[in-house]
Structures are given as C-alpha cells and as structure tokens.
Amino acid sequence: METVNTTERLRSLRELMQEHKVDVYIVPSEDSHQSEYIAPCDARREYISGFSGSAGTAVITSEKAALATDGRYFNQASKQLDSNWHLLKQGLEDVPTWQEWTAEQSEGNRTVGVDPTVITAPEARKLSEKIKKKGGAQLVAIKTNLVDTVWGDERPPRPNEKVDMLDIKYAGKKFQEKVEDLRKELDKKKSAGLIISMLDEIAWLFNLRGKDIPYNPVFFSYAAVTPTTVTLYIDDSKLNPDVIPYLGDEVMIRPYDVIFKDAEGFGRLLEMEAPVEGKPPRAKRKFWISTKASWALSLNLGGEEKVDEVRSPVGDAKAIKNATELAGMRACHIRDGASLSEYFAWLEEELVVKKTKLDEVVVADKLEEIRSKRDHFVGLSFDTISSAGPNAAVIHYKPERGNCSIIDPTAVYLCDSGAQYLDGTTDTTRTLHFGEPTDMERKAYTLVLKGVIAIDRAIFPKGTSGFALDTLARQFLWREGLDYRHGTGHGVGSYLNVHEGPIGIGNRIQYSEVPLSVGNVLSDEPGYYEDGNFGIRIENMVMTQETKTTHKFGDKPWLGFEHVTMVPMCRKLIDGKLLSQDERTWLNDYHQEVFEKTKGFFEGDERTLKWLERETRPIHVMEFALS
Secondary structure (H helix, E strand, C coil): CCCCCCHHHHHHHHHHHHHCCCCEEEEECCCCCCCCCCCHHHCHHHHHHCCCCCCCEEEEECCCEEEEECHHHHHHHHHHCCCCCEEEECCCCCCCCHHHHHHHHCCCCCEEEECCCCCEHHHHHHHHHHHHHCCCCEEEECCCCHHHHHHHHHCCCCCCCCEEECCHHHHCCCHHHHHHHHHHHHHHCCCCEEEECCHHHHHHHHCEECCCECCECCCCCEEEECCCCEEEECCHHHECCCHHHHHHHHCEEECHHHHHHHHHHHHHHHHHCCCCCCCCCHHHCCEEEECCCEHHHHHHHCHHHCEEEECCHHHHHHHCCCHHHHHHHHHHHHHHHHHHHHHHHHHHHHHHHCCCCCEHHHHHHHHHHHHCCCCCEEEECCCCEEEEHHHHHCCCCCCECCECCECCCCCEEEEEECEEECCEECCEEEEEECCCCCHHHHHHHHHHHHHHHHHHHCCEECCCEHHHHHHHHHHHHHCCCCCCCCCCEEECCCCCCCCEEEEEECCCHHHHCCECCCCCEEEECCEEEECCCEEEECEEEEEEEEECCCCCHHHCCEEEEEECCCCCCCHHHCCHHHCCHHHHHHHHHHHHHHHHHHHHHHCCCHHHHHHHHHHHCCCCHHHHCCC
C-alpha cells in the first residue's frame, strides 16, 4: 500500500474553494446513487486523499484536511495517507465524527460546500443543523464537483457497458409483478410515486443486470414508478437489442441525465392535481424517495414539502429472496465451495510440498481461474482479500500486483473472496495455517469459530433484529477481553451487490430498525485481529428460515438459519478443548455435509479429494486431551 503525495491536488482544490466562496469542502466516498462500490470515475475521495478503502469521508479546509473512516480501515489509512492528512478514527472514544469535525471547522461564520448529488438529503439536513449550532454560516450545494475539476483529463470516463435481461429461471418473478407489488405499497400510503436511485434496486426491479461498477452487476440509471407510469432513466445505447422489447410499452425509456429536470416536473404536477373525492387533497400528496437518495434529487422534487424520505420498499422486497433465488443461493454456494476446496488443496501442495514461492496476488488469480470453470460463473463479487501473516490483520486488505507479500507457510493465511453467478452471489472467508500455529492463533481461531456456530444455531422470535443477535458472536471473545471492529454480518444480493441492506448483524443502530425475515440472506463472520501480527476471520453465508420449536410463546413464528457455505474449517487452527460437545457435534455435522455435497466435483482430482477427506473427518475431544 503506497502513500500518495496529495499536496498539489489539495492546493488546486483550495483554489477552487476560494472561487466558489466555501471555506470547508466535503468529499464523500459514494457516487450519485450512494453506491458502496463505485466506478473508477467516481473515486473522488480516493483521488484527493490517496486512501483507497471503500468507506470514508474527506473534509478539506483552507488549512487542514481530515479523513474519517471506521475500524476496518484504521491500519490501511495510516499507511496510505500522507502528512497533509489527519486520520479521524470513527468509533473510538473522544474522536469526533466527520460531521462534528466539519461543524467545528465552520465556526466563525464559515461556509461548508458539497456536491449535492453525493450526499443524502437526511445527511445534508442534519449536517446543516450541526453547522448552524456551531456558529457556521451554512451548508451550500455546489453543482460543479470540485474534485472532478482538479482531476481534469486524468479522470476515467463514465462506464457505458451493455445491459442484459436476467432470465426468469434465475429471477423467479417477472418485473411486471414486482412493479404491481410496489404500486400496492404506494396506493396503501397514498403516495404520488417513488423515485428509485439505488442501482441494485433498479436492477432487481426490472430483472436487468449490467457491468458499470466492478464486481456489482448494476448499471447507471434512475427509475420512477407512479400509479400509472414506469420510467427507466438510462442512455438507451446501453440496452442490448432484446431489452427494449422485453420492457415493452409498460416502461418508458428516458435519458439518464434528464432525471433532475423531470423531478422538477414531478414536483410541479403535485401542485396542479385536482382533489379526488374520498381521498386526501392531491396537493398534499408527496413523492417517495429513499433515505439514501441524494440531496440534489430532493431539492429538484421541491424539498420537504413535496418529498417523503422512506426506507425503500424496493430494498425491503429485494432483501427477501423468493424460492427460486434461495435455491440458486444453495446451488452456487456448493459450486463455489468446491472451488475453494480445490484452491486450498492446490495452495497447500505448492507451499508445503513443492516449496513454491507465491505472492498474494498470484494465488488470488489462481482462485479466480478455478472459479471461472464452474457453471453460471460471471465474475468476482469483490476484490479477493488474499492476505498473509500481518497483512491478515488489515481487515479489508487488498494485495497489489508487484507490491504484495510472499505467502509464508509458517504464518496465518486469510482468504476472503466471492463470486457472481447467474443464480447467486457468494462471499466466503477462511483462515488457514500450513505450518504450526501458535497457541494464541489457535485460541483466537476457536473463539471466532464458536461465534460462527452461535449465530448459525441461533433461534429467535419473529421481529428480532440483527442488532439483537450480534452479541451471540462476540460473547466468547468478550470473555477474554477481545473483540473486532466490524459488523458480524451483512445482507447479500442474489446475483447483485455482495453487501446489501437493509438487514445485517452488528452494533450499528440501523440494524435495530429492520427485523430479520424469512428469505433474508446474510453473512455470519466474526473475527479477531492483532495489528502487525495476524488476523482471523471465518465467514459463512446463512439464510433466515422458520424453525420448529417445542413451544411457541406469544403464538409467534420462531426463526433460525440455514447455512449454505460449503467449505471446511481449518483443523490445524482448532483447539478442540475450547469447544463444547454441542459445538463439536455441529462442526462434525457441518463437515459431513460439506463432504457429501462437494465430493462429486473431484472425480479424477485425487489431491483435492484427499485434502477434503482429511479436513472434514470428525473431530473428537480425545485428539486434544494431550495437547
């Protein structure tokens, strides 16, 4: 991870700030659609700061520059930021949030500016209040993105990849049915319509997939659904020839860039609507936008008088997979699990038997090559985190070709990887050791494994959120005074984004707002990290399902999880003495399931089959009695 000299970039930006009469300028990570993963042309925060992690906000004043990020990236940011930058470690005691820091810098009637397309309306409103309370002048919307101007001709072009249909045999539900379900929600709440800005929601709603953002099969677009119309805002040159007849007369195609002009028109239409008998006055109806929609979109629609900010009903529906999507998730995880077993068996032979010198990128390339042979493979779902030794302690480590570590078989190796298949999205983490682990490495691994098992075995009443389950995964680490600085689980899309809201397992307050539902797919991934030494993470994918219980208190359904990841745990790193009998039974049953479901992929592959047999054989407490 190299440090970028940002001196000239900051000087140019500060000159532009003076021209636009702003004293403080905010550069978020997100694009105009609040995407977590972005196209290279939207990597403005990375360009101006040099920090390449996926989460963070840069704030620049005439004298200072600060980069705020969370615990996943403290290590990485400290290595990538140059001396121009101050690192705000979010979540640590006595460290201000980036919003608080911004407000502090606005004291003395100073003006704060931001591109209104890359900040949400709720965030802009809250920030504006903080600025005024601190004695700042105001938060202003600057339509020209100042970082884009500094970037100039070096800025990558906006992607223009083709968009394809997703066959109903993978989607499980026609787009017309999804639109009708959405209209029922709009009618129920007497809404004038919904403007959709999240790219994965649009892809899911219309059963379309694209390639505009690396690893995420989405495409730049907006959509508007009213009781009588459906409009898709996309440059029609991006649509493959069969897409337009597929959408038919039911969907109007409009250019991507006219969404803000049309939003102004939607706002004016609300003023012109005549009253309808038996319904609230039409003039008081509002358009829905997601709480993640941009400030610019809200402003163009007419602001708070004409807009209701809601948790997107499309996002909620997307998170509850139908039977076809769930079946696809099961199938793709079996194929993907077979690929990982083949990879780990190959890697062990290369490192231990052949003594081959391999770096983190070369082995990640090998894993992608193995995956690419599987049915329905489309590509990776994110950059493979292939991390050896101390690099495994960098939670979202990204090895760089020509500037990464050689894998040391006597140290921990952490591999967090996933793939996109037509029938689902995978995300699996396994931590391995090819030599002799230390006692602390075994202990940490086993405590993390106990957390994985606790989530997997959890049974809870309908209405329970992932916020309530988080401590189940952390309890064993907490007893030892240990913890990890990331969530325990995130939602996962169906051949869509590998990180999908609104559900998850963690201590973020938003995870308390949405209960887990049958059909949710999410990760189960506790970890433990010692900076400069090693890192442990284990990640399985689980699906929420209804569970039979002896009793049914409150006459509620009770829920649990079905795991779909099919990859063995690392035997060398397990301290069996720390596992209870129930946990050993779970582990042995899991390994038997992995073996039965994946062994058929290894006919004629003696190396992988032997590795799989060894790694999945039953674990008995007597194995550890003398250790």
